[in-house]
Amino acid sequence: MNTALVSLETLPRTAGPRPWTGPFAPPVRPLDVLGVPGQINLDYAATAPCARAAADAVTELLPWYASVHRGAGELSKRCTLAYERARRSVAGFLGARPGDEVIFTRNTTDALNLLAHALPATTTVVTFASEHHANLLPWPAGAVRLPVPASPGAAVRALDAALRELRRGTDPVRPVLVAVTGAGNVTGERWPVAELARVAHRHGARIAVDAAQLAPHAPVDIATLGVDHVAVSGHKLYAPFGAGALVGRGDWLDAAPPYLAGGGASAYVGPATHQVRWASGPARHEAGTPNLLGAVALGAVCAALGDADRDELHDREQALLARLRAGLAAVPGVEELRVFDAAAPRVGIVSFVVAGRDSAVVAAELATAGIGVRDGLFCAHPLTRRLIAEAAARRGWRNPPATALRASIGLGSTTEHVDRLLAALGRR
Numbered sequence: 001m002n003t004a005l006v007s008l009e010t011l012p013r014t015a016g017p018r019p020w021t022g023p024f025a026p027p028v029r030p031l032d033v034l035g036v037p038g039q040i041n042l043d044y045a046a047t048a049p050c051a052r053a054a055a056d057a058v059t060e061l062l063p064w065y066a067s068v069h070r071g072a073g074e075l076s077k078r079c080t081l082a083y084e085r086a087r088r089s090v091a092g093f094l095g096a097r098p099g100d101e102v103i104f105t106r107n108t109t110d111a112l113n114l115l116a117h118a119l120p121a122t123t124t125v126v127t128f129a130s131e132h133h134a135n136l137l138p139w140p141a142g143a144v145r146l147p148v149p150a151s152p153g154a155a156v157r158a159l160d161a162a163l164r165e166l167r168r169g170t171d172p173v174r175p176v177l178v179a180v181t182g183a184g185n186v187t188g189e190r191w192p193v194a195e196l197a198r199v200a201h202r203h204g205a206r207i208a209v210d211a212a213q214l215a216p217h218a219p220v221d222i223a224t225l226g227v228d229h230v231a232v233s234g235h236k237l238y239a240p241f242g243a244g245a246l247v248g249r250g251d252w253l254d255a256a257p258p259y260l261a262g263g264g265a266s267a268y269v270g271p272a273t274h275q276v277r278w279a280s281g282p283a284r285h286e287a288g289t290p291n292l293l294g295a296v297a298l299g300a301v302c303a304a305l306g307d308a309d310r311d312e313l314h315d316r317e318q319a320l321l322a323r324l325r326a327g328l329a330a331v332p333g334v335e336e337l338r339v340f341d342a343a344a345p346r347v348g349i350v351s352f353v354v355a356g357r358d359s360a361v362v363a364a365e366l367a368t369a370g371i372g373v374r375d376g377l378f379c380a381h382p383l384t385r386r387l388i389a390e391a392a393a394r395r396g397w398r399n400p401p402a403t404a405l406r407a408s409i410g411l412g413s414t415t416e417h418v419d420r421l422l423a424a425l426g427r428r
Contacts, residue, residue: 050240095222101246129145153192242294253284335352355395
C-alpha cells in the first residue's frame with residue numbers, strides 16, 4: 001500500500017506513548033546514539049548526541065524530500081504524511097489530550113517565545129528566579145519573579161501565596177500563567193510539576209512547563225500532570241536538525257495573530273492590503289516551509305522512547321548519576337551546586353566548581369583528554385552565580401570561581417565515561 005496516497009484523517013488521533021498501530025505507524029527503531037570513538041561526551045544537557053532512530057528516519061526520507069502541505073505529487077504527499085505523523089508521535093509521547101495542539105518550533109526557547117506572543121494582553125506571568133533564560137526573558141513586563149525556593153515544598157507554598165495575593169482584589173478571570181521548569185538545567189533537580197499545576201488551577205491560573213531537560217530523562221504526560229502547555233527541544237531529545245515543539249491548549253494560540261505572517265498561516269488572502277483570514281490550529285503559527293527533517297527526527301525519537309522501558313532507562317541513569325555525584329564528592333576541592341537538599345530527585349545533570357581553578361581552564365584540560373563538559377553560567381546567570389556563592393560559603397572558600405562546570409549524561413553514557421572524568425579531575 002502506498003502511504004503517500006492515504007489521507008491523514010485515516011491516522012488515529014489517540015494520545016499515548018504510541019498513538020497508532022498498523023501500516024502507518026512509525027517503525028520500531030533502535031534506541032542508541034551516534035558518537036565518535038575516543039570522545040567522551042558528558043554535555044548532554046546542552047546538546048544530546050544524535051539518536052540512531054533520528055538519523056535513520058531522516059536518511060530514509062531524504063530521497064523523498066519535497067514540499068509539505070503544498071503539492072499534489074507523490075513526493076509531497078509522502079512528506080506531508082511524514083510531517084503530520086511526526087506531530088502525532090510528539091503528541092503521544094507527551095500525553096497530549098484531545099484538542100491539544102502540537103506546534104513545531106525551533107527549540108524550547110522558540111516555543112516559550114511563541115507562547116509569550118500568544119498571551120492575552122492583560123496576562124500576568126508568574127515564574128521563579130531559578131529558571132533558565134528561556135523561561136525568564138520572553139515574558140512581558142510586569143511578570144512576577146518569585147525567589148529561588150529552598151525545597152520543592154517551599155516552591156509549592158510560595159506559588160500558592162503569590163497567586164492568592166495576586167487574585168486579591170483583582171478581576172478573578174484575569175489571565176495568569178505560571179511558567180516553571182520540569183528539571184533544572186544547572187542542577188538537574190526535578191520540580192514538583194503536578195503539585196504546582198494543582199495550585200495554579202486552584203487559583204484559576206494556567207501553567208506552562210519548560211520540559212527541555214525533563215523529557216529526555218523521564219516521562220512527561222500532559223494529561224497526568226494536569227499542565228496546560230509543555231515546551232521541548234529536539235536537540236535535547238537526541239533529535240538534531242533544529243526542531244522543538246509547543247504542546248497544549250490551543251485557545252490562546254488560535255486567538256493570537258500568527259507568530260510569523262506568511263504562507264501556510266493564511267486561510268484566505270484578498271486583494272486589499274491586510275485582507276487576510278488566518279488559519280486555526282498549528283498551521284496558524286507555522287508559516288513558511290516547515291522544518292520537515294527536524295520534525296521527522298523528533299517524531300522518530302519520541303516513537304523510539306515511547307517503545308522503550310522508561311523505568312529501566314531511569315534506573316540505569318540514576319545508577320550512573322549516583323556514581324558521578326559520589327565520585328565528585330570524593331575529589332578534593334570539588335563542590336556540587338544545588339538548589340534543594342542533596343537528596344532531592346534529579347535527572348542526569350551535575351554542576352560543580354573546583355576550588356582555586358578557573359572553570360574554562362579545567363574544561364580545556366578535560367578536552368585534551370577527550371572528555372567534553374560544559375563550563376560557564378549555563379544560560380541561567382542569576383541562579384548559577386547564586387549557587388556558586390552558596391557552594392563557596394559551604395566550603396569556606398574566600399575567592400569562588402566566576403563560573404562552574406557541568407557534566408550531564410543520558411543514552412550512551414557508561415561507567416567508563418564517568419570514571420574517566422573522575423580520574424581526570426583527580427589528576428588536575
